[in-house]
Amino acid sequence: MKVIQNVAMTSIIRTKLLWVLLLTHLPLLAMEKTDAPPAPPLILQSDQGEILLSDYRGKVILLDFWASWCGPCRLSFPWMNDLQTRYTDDQLVIIAVNLDKDGEASRGFLKEIPANFIIAYDPEGTSAETMKVIGMPMSYLIDRKGCVRQSLIGFNDIKKAIHEAHIRALLEEPLNSTNL
Numbered sequence: 001m002k003v004i005q006n007v008a009m010t011s012i013i014r015t016k017l018l019w020v021l022l023l024t025h026l027p028l029l030a031m032e033k034t035d036a037p038p039a040p041p042l043i044l045q046s047d048q049g050e051i052l053l054s055d056y057r058g059k060v061i062l063l064d065f066w067a068s069w070c071g072p073c074r075l076s077f078p079w080m081n082d083l084q085t086r087y088t089d090d091q092l093v094i095i096a097v098n099l100d101k102d103g104e105a106s107r108g109f110l111k112e113i114p115a116n117f118i119i120a121y122d123p124e125g126t127s128a129e130t131m132k133v134i135g136m137p138m139s140y141l142i143d144r145k146g147c148v149r150q151s152l153i154g155f156n157d158i159k160k161a162i163h164e165a166h167i168r169a170l171l172e173e174p175l176n177s178t179n180l
Helices: 002-031 070-088 101-113 124-129 155-170
Strands: 044-045 049-052 060-066 091-098 119-123 138-142 148-153
Touching: 002 119, 060 070, 060 148, 070 124, 070 155, 101 119, 124 155, 148 155
Parallel strands: 060 091, 091 119
Antiparallel strands: 044 049, 044 119, 060 138, 138 148
């Protein structure tokens, strides 16, 4: 029995070490990509009017697609609220695009889990189709030059850590006029 416990413990330690290596080195590898595609020129609708991604050039954008029926979306909203609070001064903008066809469903979700970031609505799913969303939630990191540098499907603690490492790496990139 002790042998089985030791083997299991060794496996757990190896897995944790792998994740530590991944989380500390993956952002550096992913951010070296120089052929990142430009984000499509999305025009989104919000309660405050039209949102153009291009209006946020010079900032890092977390573009998130969600729906009221999505369980992991309920977990991601408190995290995005926290990110918006912590990184606003660092020029992070979070735009969460709701894809519910029923506006009441999204309003109910937001009453239960308020957002301190920008909420857009796309009941027709046009923006999701343009961005090639294949799961919920799905988010994209757009750099200060307007290029899509990272995408992430789903949400859990591991993905949250990976995504936040990418966000920090993008926010740490030098901001100068030749980058924009």
